[in-house]
Amino acid sequence: MKNHQFEAFYQVMLTGSMTEAARKIGRTQPAVSTTIKTLEAHLGFALFDRTATGLKPRVEAQVMFERLRPVMEQLHDIERNMIQLAPNFMPRMSIIAANNVATHLVPSRIAPLATDGQAVRIMDGSSSRILSAMEAQQYDIAITDEGLGTLPTESPLYESERFEVPMFAVFPRGLIDVPPGGSVGPDALRGQRICSLYYEHGTGRRLSDMFGRPQVEFQNFYTMACYALHSGSVALVDYITCTTVAALNAGNVRADWRRLEGPQMSVYHLLRPRYRPRSALIDRCHAILREAMREHAKA
Structure with a gap:
């Protein structure tokens, strides 16, 4: 079975239509129909009942879809992350932080940077969510608390600096x-x-x-x-x-x-992804937030 067969099947199941699936993946409807028939021939059984009102997934299709869905979602997520690594892809400066830090410290310190038209995204999340996002290179800067356990400070995917407040x-x-x-x-x-x-x-x-x-x-x-x-x-x-x-x-x-x-x-970590594109503004923002964390650590 080929990757394009999985993609075609996945989109047909999501949209319920070969026409819509073809539009989603940039192919023609006959090409998607042929791909599905080739996939069925390889499997040795039909995945859909063709009726006058459209396609009706069979039990085999439902089982295959449930097994395939997490894999396809992960592949699409990887694709989005890789696109963001392109040097010309930087629509906004993105920051994710623990709720306590994101409530006031982060927005108050970076407010002057956003007054010149620079788009900024500030999100909050749990420590596990923040670590996952930084491993995927999804944000420019992160500040996380220790959460439910010890954070891995040594990672090939992000830099980490520890603060004790x-x-x-x-x-x-x-x-x-x-x-x-x-x-x-x-x-x-x-x-x-x-x-x-x-x-x-x-x-x-x-x-x-x-x-x-x-x-x-x-x-x-x-x-x-x-x-x-x-x-x-x-x-x-x-x-x-x-x-x-x-x-x-x-x-x-x-x-x-x-x-x-x-x-x-209270333990916090200031994180930066190693492989996400950087800019002078992001470097300045990182320096501002580092100084803010140092100030609070010296209280």
Whole structure:
């Protein structure tokens, strides 16, 4: 069986029509019809019932389609990625980041770069989604948290730089009596309603080991901080969240935050694909985001 036979069959199943399938793959309807008949002859059975109203896939066609679909989707994805590697293909500057970073830090820092007409795409995603996208060379820059496990920092497909951002307790002002500049630990937070990342997350697991399992678990820091400030609770977040709360909730809530005792850190990785085309603007954007992560790591 040939690749063009698989493609023709796949498109006929998707569109339900040889005419539409031919249009999708840039061939004529008779050519697609002949390809399908050749495929059926090779298999030794018919894939479709030809009726007056059109094609009706047989059971054999449905089984073959379900087996073939993930393979074709992967091949098409590879094709799209390879097209993006062409030197003249750079329609926009693309950034993908963990939700907490994409909420305020990334858009606020790169805003000046987008004012001269440069198209920019900012997406967020889980660590596994971000790693997969960077391995496929789909984005120019990425910032990911550690997610559910240890990130592979050594890869032939992307460059990686690690940042450790200090952890803080965020709470409504006056909820906890802590001297200015003082840090807080389990004793200071005893009796408070604690919010933290879900236990399966690397950071969430370490916080649970120190402070106990939280009453409310969240997928990302910023929504957790908003909940804590409006419910009289304490959110265990990183310094990126503190600056985000200060910027996006100024004047709306009376927020306070204190650094957590001990070496509590939230881990991030700044990633760049090795084989995606680069430009002076992308290099500048990468430098800006690297400096932003360094600032927060030194909090």
